[in-house]
Structure formats: C-alpha cells, structure tokens
Amino acid sequence: xxxxxxxxxxxxxxxxxxxxxxxxxxxxxxxxxxxxxxxxxxxxxxxxxxxxxxxxxxxxxxxxxxxxxxxxxxxxxxxxxxxxxxxxxxxxxxxxxxxxxxxxxxxxxxxxxxxxxxxxxxxxxxxxxxxxxxxxxxxxxxxxxxxxxxxxxxxxxxxxxxxxxxxxxxxxxxxxxxxxxxxxxxxxxxxxxxxxxxxxxxxxxxxxxxxxxxxxxxxxxxxxxxxxxxxxxxxxxxxxxxxxxxxxxxxxxxxxxxxxxxxxxxxxxxxxxxxxxxxxxxxxxxxxxxxxxxxxxxxxxxxxxxxxxxxxxxxxxxxxxxxxxxxxxxxxxxxxxxxxxxxxxxxxxxxxxxxxxxxxxxxxxxxxxxxxxxxxxxxxxxxxxxxxxxxxxxxxxxxxxxxxxxxxxxxxxxxxxxxxxxxxxxxxxxxxxxxxxxxxxxxxxxxxxxxxxxxxxxxxxxxxxxxxxxxxxxxxxxxxxxxxxxxxxxxxxxxxxxxxxx
Numbered sequence: 001x002x003x004x005x006x007x008x009x010x011x012x013x014x015x016x017x018x019x020x021x022x023x024x025x026x027x028x029x030x031x032x033x034x035x036x037x038x039x040x041x042x043x044x045x046x047x048x049x050x051x052x053x054x055x056x057x058x059x060x061x062x063x064x065x066x067x068x069x070x071x072x073x074x075x076x077x078x079x080x081x082x083x084x085x086x087x088x089x090x091x092x093x094x095x096x097x098x099x100x101x102x103x104x105x106x107x108x109x110x111x112x113x114x115x116x117x118x119x120x121x122x123x124x125x126x127x128x129x130x131x132x133x134x135x136x137x138x139x140x141x142x143x144x145x146x147x148x149x150x151x152x153x154x155x156x157x158x159x160x161x162x163x164x165x166x167x168x169x170x171x172x173x174x175x176x177x178x179x180x181x182x183x184x185x186x187x188x189x190x191x192x193x194x195x196x197x198x199x200x201x202x203x204x205x206x207x208x209x210x211x212x213x214x215x216x217x218x219x220x221x222x223x224x225x226x227x228x229x230x231x232x233x234x235x236x237x238x239x240x241x242x243x244x245x246x247x248x249x250x251x252x253x254x255x256x257x258x259x260x261x262x263x264x265x266x267x268x269x270x271x272x273x274x275x276x277x278x279x280x281x282x283x284x285x286x287x288x289x290x291x292x293x294x295x296x297x298x299x300x301x302x303x304x305x306x307x308x309x310x311x312x313x314x315x316x317x318x319x320x321x322x323x324x325x326x327x328x329x330x331x332x333x334x335x336x337x338x339x340x341x342x343x344x345x346x347x348x349x350x351x352x353x354x355x356x357x358x359x360x361x362x363x364x365x366x367x368x369x370x371x372x373x374x375x376x377x378x379x380x381x382x383x384x385x386x387x388x389x390x391x392x393x394x395x396x397x398x399x400x401x402x403x404x405x406x407x408x409x410x411x412x413x414x415x416x417x418x419x420x421x422x423x424x425x426x427x428x429x430x431x432x433x434x435x436x437x438x439x440x441x442x443x444x445x446x447x448x449x450x451x452x453x454x455x456x457x458x459x460x461x462x463x464x465x466x467x468x469x470x471x472x473x474x475x476x477x478x479x480x481x482x483x484x485x486x487x488x489x490x491x492x493x494x495x496x497x498x499x500x501x502x
Contacts, residue, residue, distance in 0.1 A: 139460070152212070173450040
C-alpha cells in the first residue's frame with residue numbers, strides 16, 4: 001500500500017524501494033504476483049521498456065489464465081519499444097530460454113515479411129512450448145497464412161495541384177521503401193501512381209485504379225477525399241487511406257477494409273501525457289494557442305491525463321505574441337502574488353522589496369505550441385516567471401525537422417517526435433534527400449509514405465485487430481476497432497539547441 005501511494009504521488013523510486021523489501025522467500029504467491037505486477041507497471045511507465053518486458057516475462061509464469069493474454073501483449077509492446085541493437089545485446093546475454101525466446105521473436109519481427117515468415121516458422125519449431133508460440137504476438141501469426149496475390153498497388157495522391165508538394169513527399173517516401181524492398185524480394189508487385197487532380201472525383205480515381213488492375217489502394221491524402229471513399233456504397237479493393245476522419249464511418253456491409261492512417265497530432269498529445277506521467281508528474285498546467293487545433297490537442301491530452309490519474313491545475317489559452325508574457329503570468333498565478341505584496345505595502349504604508357511567487361501546485365507544463373517560433377518565445381518566459389525548474393512537454397510541432405541555432409531557446413523541452421527524425425532508417429532518408437533538393441522540407445510526409453508502404457506490405461498482420469503492432473518510422477503503430485492506425489511516438493529533448501533522443 002505504501003508503494004502504491006508513493007507511485008500515485010509520482011515517487012517512482014520510493015515505490016520501487018518499498019517493493020524491493022519484499023524480495024525474499026516465503027512471500028505468498030498471490031502477494032508476490034501483485035508486487036511483481038506493480039513493479040512491472042512502474043518500470044515500464046518510467047521508460048525502462050526492456051526491464052519492463054523482463055518483469056512481464058517473470059509475471060507471465062505465475063499469471064492466472066485470464067491475465068496471460070494482456071501480459072503477453074504488454075511484453076511484446078515493451079520489446080517493440082526497444083531498439084534492435086539493445087535487443088540483440090540482451091539476446092546474446094540471456095541465460096533463461098523463455099526470455100531468450102521473446103528476444104529472438106522481437107528481433108526477427110524487424111526483418112522483411114519473407115524473412116520474418118521463414119524465421120518465424122523456424123522459431124516455432126524450436127520453441128513449441130513458449131507462451132508466444134500458440135498465438136504469435138503483434139499479428140505475426142497471420143504472416144504464416146495463405147497470402148492473396150498482390151499484383152498492383154495504386155497510389156491515389158495529388159501530384160499536380162495545391163497539395164502537390166505533400167503528395168510528392170508521400171510518394172517519394174513510399175517509392176523509396178518500395179525499391180529497397182524489391183531488392184530483398186519483398187515487393188514483387190507493380191506500383192501505379194494516379195494524380196488525383198486529374199480526376200473529377202476520388203471515386204473516379206478509385207474506379208480508374210481498379211480498371212488498371214490494382215488490387216490494393218494507398219491514399220488519398222485529404223480528409224475530404226477519404227470521406228468520399230469511406231461513404232462509397234461498394235469498395236471491391238481494400239484501401240489504406242492517408243488521413244483520419246473525425247468520426248469514422250461504420251463499415252459498409254460487403255465492402256473491403258478502409259484503414260485510416262495519418263500523422264494526427266492528437267496521437268502526440270496522448271504520447272506526451274503518457275511520458276510525463278511515467279516520469280512522475282501528476283499535476284499539470286496546460287498552455288495552448290487559440291484555435292481549433294490547440295483545442296483538439298488540449299482535449300486529447302487532458303482526457304488521457306485524467307484517465308492516467310493526473311489532475312489539471314490550470315489550462316490557459318494564449319493569444320498573440322504581445323500577450324505571451326501576460327498570459328504566462330496569469331497561468332502561473334503571478335498576479336495574485338503581486339497583489340499580496342501590494343496589500344502588505346498598503347497595510348504598512350511603506351514600499352517593500354519582494355519576489356513574486358508562482359503557484360506551487362504544478363509539477364509539469366504541457367506547452368502545445370503550434371510551431372517553434374511560439375515555443376521559443378514562451379519557454380524563456382516560463383523561466384523569467386519563476387517556473388524554469390518545472391519539466392515542460394510538447395509535441396513535434398515545435399521542431400521543423402531542420403537544425404536551427406534559435407532552438408537553444410527550447411533547451412530542456414521534452415517532446416514527442418517521429419523515430420524518422422531521431423535516426424531510424426538513415427539509409428532511406430539519405431536516398432530520399434538525394435533525389436529531391438527540398439526533401440527535408442517535407443520529411444515527416446516522407447515518413448508517412450514510408451510507413452504507408454510498411455502497413456501495406458504487412459496488411460495481413462492488421463487482421464489481428466487491436467493486437468496488431470508494427471514498429472514504424474512515424475511511431476509504434478497499432479489499430480483501433482474503427483480501423484484507424486494509432487501512433488506512439490518517441491521521447492526527445494532539446495540540448496544545446498540540438499535534438500537528442502531519450
């Protein structure tokens with residue numbers, strides 16, 4: 001109970017210290033199970049994913065039958081959060097065969113589908129009693145099934161009109177991945193690029209793709225175009241749409257799947273809530289800009305924050321740049337401190353020296369700025385107004401993707417970022433950059449295209465539904481019951497103006 005109280009207060013180290021006292025023989029198995037389960041939860045939410053998976057493996061061995069599937073999913077998610085090099089190091093040093101089996105499975109999942117299928121078959125033969133053998137996690141088992149023949153994929157993208165730069169960036173990311181996969185035999189199908197701006201409607205482009213022999217559609221890119229396909233009376237070919245509707249349309253009976261995948265900032269808001277809570281924060285101040293985007297981000301973040309058990313001490317909407325300082329002062333309750341000082345001066349009829357005091361009931365600040373310029377203006381104001389020691393979390397919108405000396409003003413901010421911009425898949429990024437002078441301008445859309453290829457290539461795994469899990473360039477990818485892809489991003493911070501992965 002003391003450990004649970006410490007955790008709920010945000011004192012993870014104290015909670016783990018309390019639980020460590022019970023690491024002795026003679027503990028009742030039921031109590032030991034609860035202790036180990038709490039240890040696992042604290043460790044994984046703190047960001048030690050490999051250790052969280054290891055504790056999950058130990059927990060699974062004593063788990064009731066009803067708990068086992070959820071624990072297995074937790075082990076797999078934690079392993080997918082760990083980079084391949086660390087997994088391989090852990091695999092080499094693993095003494096326990098069951099734990100080593102988990103690590104081997106996680107490593108083989110990082111290869112292409114053909115190699116993964118071969119290695120998975122061998123792994124199942126070598127580990128028939130492993131807890132993951134009955135139902136391979138993350139949808140891997142679906143790779144062993146009969147695959148429908150994929151002969152031609154059509155990309156429905158705008159490549160000539162107003163959205164052409166975005167469409168071309170997505171196309172470049174997809175095609176770079178496609179040609180890399182062809183070299184390993186994982187992409188033995190044709191790709192047809194259809195310019196949406198050349199058709200009177202998205203449905204017309206869809207029909208043209210089918211007439212050309214496509215049996216898989218990737219795109220379109222705009223919400224309006226996705227909505228048009230979503231409400232189509234009949235879809236004979238599955239679609240991986242590259243945007244996400246606010247309200248998912250119910251599946252049309254008899255139609256093939258329409259999976260929605262987007263770089264939705266709401267996913268980032270959920271990620272930063274999880275990361276901050278895992279680091280011990282419990283009472284938050286939310287600063288967000290005017291407008292619908294800021295409102296959506298704040299809604300997603302605050303909903304997740306309260307779901308985790310956090311509280312919102314204050315939530316402030318800031319306006320134009322001239323008002324930033326006043327807005328930050330109000331958010332930190334500085335005017336109340338200044339008024340107390342003036343009241344004392346009036347009472348004493350004399351001037352006094354004083355330092356204003358900010359509110360003391362916050363241990364994290366969520367800065368939901370729409371761009372780097374906003375964040376660079378507000379972050380120094382937090383220090384000026386006595387809040388320089390409070391951790392600040394933000395979304396990827398504060399980073400343009402390009403190095404900038406001005407980003408020194410962002411030092412110390414923790415933010416959710418795409419693995420693509422934190423060093424994943426460097427060869428693919430170099431290939432794209434070499435082919436386009438402005439490749440860095442739309443680098444996040446390049447990553448969207450690369451992950452569109454990944455999802456399309458592993459479309460069979462999505463049959464696992466909510467259990468499907470893929471390690472992508474835009475984050476850890478899963479799918480909700482509405483067939484919408486959700487992303488869990490990585491943690492980064494600014495140090496000396498440079499972005500550092502955490």
